[in-house]
Amino acid sequence: MMKSRGWVVYPLLIISSLLLFFPIVYAFLVSFMSGTDVMNRSFLPSIWNWSNYERVFETVPLMRYLMNSFIVSTGVMLGQLVVCAFAAYAFAFIPFKGRNAVFLLFISTLMIPWEAAMIPNFLTIQAFGWMNSYLSMTVPFFALAFGTFLLRQHFKTVPHELMEAADIEGLSKFATFYKVVLPYCRTSLVTLGIYGFLTTWNMYLWPLLVTTNDEKRTVQIGLKQLQTVEVATDWGVVMAGVIIVIIPTLLLLFIGQKQLQKGLTQGALK
Amino acid sequence: MKKVTLSHVSKSYDQQSFAVDDVNVEINPGEFFVLVGPSGCGKSTMLRMIAGLETITAGDLSIGENRVNHMPPSKREISMVFQNYALYPHLTVEENILFGLKARKMNKIERNERCQEAADLLGLTPYLQRKPRELSGGQRQRVALARTVVSQRPICLLDEPLSNLDAKLRGYMRTEIRQLQKKLGITMIYVTHDQVEAMTMGDRMMVLKDGKVQQVGTPLSIYNQPKNLFVATFIGAPPMNTLPLSLSQDRSLMFMNEKISLATPVSWRTLLNTKDHFHLGVRPEQVFPAEEVLEPSIKFDVTIEDTEVLGNETHFTFTLGKATWKAKWQGQWPKNIGDLLSLAVPLEAAYLFDTDTEEIFYSGQVQLSEGVQVL
């Protein structure tokens, strides 16, 4: 029974993983091809060379873009963690009048697409004079309904006794928050952190709107530029750029996954 | 060392009923005080009020000479052990033990000294670097106790600390906690729903029911002189046998039901002058084979409905009137279900309870105070 199921499941899994991976694998291969290889639609590069990678650094300030993306993504990640954790703490532990109503209101903002709020946000940012600054790309994303929800749900599973024991030992509310609640919910924090980092790293439209020069641009826009600055797009160079840009993403996933697994197996103590 | 005083302490969660109702008690320094009662009777609520984790609806709570109703838990000089241990899963055993001392900013040398001492005392030294999830239940509970030890606070509150452990370990930890308390000389206030724990561990115990105090006293005094029907049947295993009886006009007969009656012992007749009904209570170990009882007694014949032989003692179950009774005899008795037994209860082993108030009004053994007649 198990064996026959394996024969069905594994080929299916292998096929779907190949389908999913194909674009990335092909991008990797293309990044080593010369122009003629690309034109001939060959699958493997005839000669493996690094020239595309050299060219990509020459044509656009890729290091600058990477650095900007890194700063912005890290900023958003940290900001989200701090803001969401505080908000979630309030929603989970501080009883105040109308808490559920406020929480529902908060959650309902999940149903408003970010794009719908883009114009008003843009005008606000402009009025603040935050164009072409890191602030415009980070601060609007700090308050995240999804993140608050995620953390609140986890905070609610912290056993009361842990907090009461801390209370008896004389820890302040804030000390309880960062010595008991946060470590207990590390898994959710890591999840949210990775989620925040990756979504910001991959953001395209908003950074395009609020930046007008290379000084503050992020990599996703840089990639787009690779396609337009040349008369005929050199796909080898573009793909070299793509590979460089996804490396940090993959790294983060691999590291994060380990952390996540650790967090999950740690589990709650009954 | 400070005593803990509760005077007229009440707690209501819903402003309609009381979870704890007008409790008055004084818990002495160095005492092992047990709160016992069935589930939902308000034991945890009372303990949590003493800890300061729950507000007090009415009444005064004092520790030492000070009224502490509004004092935050950390200022009350108490430590607490919870049912599910409340260990921090992300900290090692050592960090768990030292958690409170670190919060109090104690210096490192003294901290480690105390940790070492506590670990030695409770046999935790080999496990100091482990995480709580790598320990057995008993070891976890010992870590929780170690936290109390290092805190060196004079009052320790425990809320059913052994209920997650298996029977054997529970028995072992009972003695361990008891010895620890004697060694440290601290006051322990211990909540349990298990009357065996209450009987074996407590210097004094308080029996609670529906938020009301039923009786306070030493385990033996409560066992020997229960104040009412509830206490009598709650304390002791198997519980005390009870039987509702109604009296004939001239008080000479006691009816179990319409047909079956017993002769009222002569010495009880004046005592029962004013009653129509009462409850008779007898501990299972006081129900003897009829031929062994020479002193004045109540005698009856029954059919065995069930027997349990427990090695050194035998339990018989039988029906008397509408009640199911048990007799507990020493030794192994080869009797079968359906056999007839002639039984006798010495008069001085009987407890008589008022049917309406459920209060005790006569006990053969001891002289009762407070409006109880003794013949």
Ligand SMILES: Nc1ncnc2c1ncn2[C@@H]1O[C@H](COP(=O)(O)OP(=O)(O)OP(=O)(O)O)[C@@H](O)[C@H]1O
């Ligand atoms: N936070 C609360 N809100 C409302 N009612 C409560 C709360 N805590 C306890 N109660 C009620 O108060 C009564 C006493 O509860 P308590 O927890 O003190 O019982 P307990 O004696 O500790 O029982 P157990 O042996 O089951 O732990 C119960 O009827 C319970 O439903």
Ligand SMILES: [Mg+2]
């Ligand atoms: Mg309880």
